[in-house]
Amino acid sequence: MQTPHAKSRSFPFHIVIFLAPAVIVYTVFMIIPLIDSLRLSLFTITDDKREIFAGLNNYVLLLTDPKWSAAFQNAFWNNVKFFIIHMVVQNSIGLLLASLLVAGGRARSVYRTLIFAPTVLSVVIIGFIWNLILSPLWGVGESVLKAVGLGALFAPWLGLAWSALPTLSLISVWQFIGIPMLLFYVALLGIPEELIEAARVDGASGWTAFWRIKFPLILPTVGIVAILTFVGNFNAFDLIYTVKGAQAGPQFATDIMGTFFYRTFFGSQLQLGNPAMGATVAGMMLLIILAGVIVYLFLWQRRVATYDL
Amino acid sequence: MKKVFVFALLALGILALVACATPATPAPAPTQATAAQPTTAPAQATTAPAQATTAPAGEPVTLTIESWRNDDLKIWQDQIIPAFEKSHPGIKVVFQPTAPTEYNAALNTKLEGGTAGDLITCRPFDNSLTLYQKGFLAKLNDLKGMSDFSDVAKSAWITDDGKDAFCVPMASVIHGFIYNQDAFDKVGVKVPTTEAEFNQVLDAFKKDGTYTPLVMGTADQWEAATMGFQNIGPNFWKGEEGRNALIKGTEKFTDPPYVDTWAELAKWKDYLPAGYEAIKYPDAQSYFALGKGAIYPAGSWDITTFNDQAKFKFGAFKPPVENAGDQCYISDHTDIALGMNSKSKNPDAAKAFLEWVATPEFANIYSNALPGFFTLQNTKVDLKDPVAQEFVSWREQCKSTIRNSYQILSRGDPNLENELWRLSAAVVNGTITPEEAGKEAQAGLDKWYKPQ
Structure with a gap:
């Protein structure tokens, strides 16, 4: 379209200028390190610090060598458990809290703030507080259970192999439950009152109205919450590191991808770091997260119906 | 067309999210450098x-x-x-x-x-x-x-x-046991010198019930290895003799001295405070400093902490030997x-x-x-x-050795020292047997170590 109007339009420099800060900062601090990390995962490092190209050897080693694959699988399945607990507990309770908040009540804004509060606290503080609460020596956990007659149920949950990971997952759920709650809350607020009124006139109970009308309308938000949880969980590291240290004990029962990566890349105690294998673990984390995101984009995002309200 | 563009934008956004979220491995290097500056x-x-x-x-x-x-x-x-x-x-x-x-x-x-x-x-x-x-x-x-x-x-x-x-x-730093003198006086037991006496003392405290017989946790894992395994072990593997034999390959972790050390550790389980699996090192220190325990498996560096915090008189005794009069060995790391x-x-x-x-x-x-x-x-x-004097006096009565995982044997992967943490904690927790611990430690070592 060669119109005089188009001719007068010169190259849009202002767009370049507006984009530049973000693009430069993002490239330097995110994209380049990410690509360099992927590059490093294709090399081995010799004792005299030379990097030798090894192709996909590191990945083969990670997936097939008995020692590496055992550690990797342990971390991966622990991470899957960590994610499932978040999906089931965090997101369903988050949805319940959101619908309770939408229903009204005088103390609504107080509850909203209180429930969201732990999310903004530092993970180190969260880890420390829960360590104290659950401490078998001076924790308030045991006394609270005793007060309601359930003292016999108390166990040193953070130290037992079967319960350490679920306990840590629930601590993380407790901290981050505000996020799905808020997202669901906003989505539910966006549903016009007329729809619900119409349903009520048609004789739908509150329960039916929720599952037949509200829930389908917030399905896109359910997807977003799920993918945020997935990405967040497969990158989780800080809580486990704070509470259990890099060795993720007992017997690696709380080892997830993040701690496995940390231990491999930086080493711990007398174990020296192995940057190439560490980069390989990071590469696997990227692949896992990418796989989840692709599932979300192609299987969920495309199929789920969105309605303009 | 517009739809494709929106979709592409969304995809880009999600990718960016992934990129942010994935740990960028080389990044820590510059931060360390700047931290050092x-x-x-x-x-x-x-x-x-x-x-x-x-x-x-x-x-x-x-x-x-x-x-x-x-x-x-x-x-x-x-x-x-x-x-x-x-x-x-x-x-x-x-x-x-x-x-x-x-x-x-x-x-x-x-x-x-x-x-x-x-x-x-x-x-x-x-x-x-x-x-x-x-x-x-x-x-x-x-x-x-x-x-x-x-x-x-x-x-x-x-x-x-x-x-x-x-x-x-x-x-x-020297390993040994720090004990609460008041508790010993009250229950009327004497400082043990042999394993049998050590176990009798623990039983006496357990029966009395006023004090937790042995104060240690396994949550941080290293206590079980450092204050447990490396503390009592030298008496079993005869100090330097056993340590060098491991390096030469003439002894293995599946041999009696090592399995017996873990077996002795496994006995500690019944005398530790309730919920010891979740007790961290500073908590164990505070618990003993509050006078609630009788014996504390210690590193000599703990003396300073207890000098500051403990209100009772405390002393130290060296790791017990099997039979009275046996040559004693200490970890003098x-x-x-x-x-x-x-x-x-x-x-x-x-x-x-x-x-x-x-x-x-x-x-x-x-x-x-x-x-x-x-x-x-x-x-x-x-x-x-006085307590430091007691610790250092053992150098004259006993033969000194260092922790057996530190020289040469922790160069490979899996790392022996880290494995000893994990296995010793698991033995005290009762989740694996001493024999299994020996097998796993040796298998880890065999993976990369060729005896010299």
Whole structure:
């Protein structure tokens, strides 16, 4: 379209200028390190610090060598458990809290703030507080259970192999439950009152109205919450590191991808770091997260119906 | 068309999210470098004038010490450095510690950048050996005073062939048991010397019920390995004899001495505080310091903590032997030494300081300022702290050894020291048997280690 109007339009420099800060900062601090990390995962490092190209050897080693694959699988399945607990507990309770908040009540804004509060606290503080609460020596956990007659149920949950990971997952759920709650809350607020009124006139109970009308309308938000949880969980590291240290004990029962990566890349105690294998673990984390995101984009995002309200 | 664009934008956004969320591996390197900068800045500031002033005679030279012992800053500033400066006019010393967890990385960065101090505090074994092999640490074979150290003392800072020493040994830590004297008096038991007596004492406390017989947790894992396995173990594997046999490959972790050590540890389970699986090291320390326990498997560094916190009288006894009169062995672990930056601008002054570190004068000040860190010199030091005296007296009755996982055996992957943490904690937790622990430790070692 060669119109005089188009001719007068010169190259849009202002767009370049507006984009530049973000693009430069993002490239330097995110994209380049990410690509360099992927590059490093294709090399081995010799004792005299030379990097030798090894192709996909590191990945083969990670997936097939008995020692590496055992550690990797342990971390991966622990991470899957960590994610499932978040999906089931965090997101369903988050949805319940959101619908309770939408229903009204005088103390609504107080509850909203209180429930969201732990999310903004530092993970180190969260880890420390829960360590104290659950401490078998001076924790308030045991006394609270005793007060309601359930003292016999108390166990040193953070130290037992079967319960350490679920306990840590629930601590993380407790901290981050505000996020799905808020997202669901906003989505539910966006549903016009007329729809619900119409349903009520048609004789739908509150329960039916929720599952037949509200829930389908917030399905896109359910997807977003799920993918945020997935990405967040497969990158989780800080809580486990704070509470259990890099060795993720007992017997690696709380080892997830993040701690496995940390231990491999930086080493711990007398174990020296192995940057190439560490980069390989990071590469696997990227692949896992990418796989989840692709599932979300192609299987969920495309199929789920969105309605303009 | 518009739809495709929106979709592409969304995809880009999600990818960005993934990228943000994936740990960018090389990123920590620059942060470490920047973290090191603020601490190196003063070093540069202090070494620079020294350089400028070495030429005119009589002007003071300034030495900088790199260290991870930030807890000891006051002791160095108020006691050690003034004593040195008094006898060596013309040399000024600056003690410049980094946080323990950052020390190794920060020191490496500084050494590679040429901004490290003149004197380098040495970690034991491979960490310092690597620095020496890279040429960052000077050879100290001819240093005056090096002959005042035993071979065991020097073993942590010497090449594998035992030829070149590169750090002056400063101190070791000794393992044993600290006990609550009041509790022992009240229940009416005596300090045990044999395993049988040890178990009788524990039973007596358990029966009495006032005190938790044994105070330790396994949540941090290292307590079980360091204060458990390495504490009582030397009596089983006969100290250096067993440690060298492991390196030579003539003994294995599946052999009786090691399995028996774990079997003994497994017995501790019944005497530990309830919920010990989730008790962390500082909690165990506080619990014992509050007077709630009878016996505490200890490292000598705990003396300072209990001197500050405990309101009761406490003493120490050495790891029990099998039969009365048996030769006893103790873990007298070489922990800290001082070396010289090979690129130091003031090598003569740095050597003068190292020679002073090898003198009894330094040993006296250091050991008394930090009860629980014992000098490695052959000359005797008068310790004022009674519990520290008790610990150090075992050196004369027993044979000393170091932790068996530290020399050579922790060079590979899986790392023996870290495996011992995991396995010892699991044995005390009762999730694996002593035999399984032995098998797993040996299998891990066999994966990479060829006996020498």
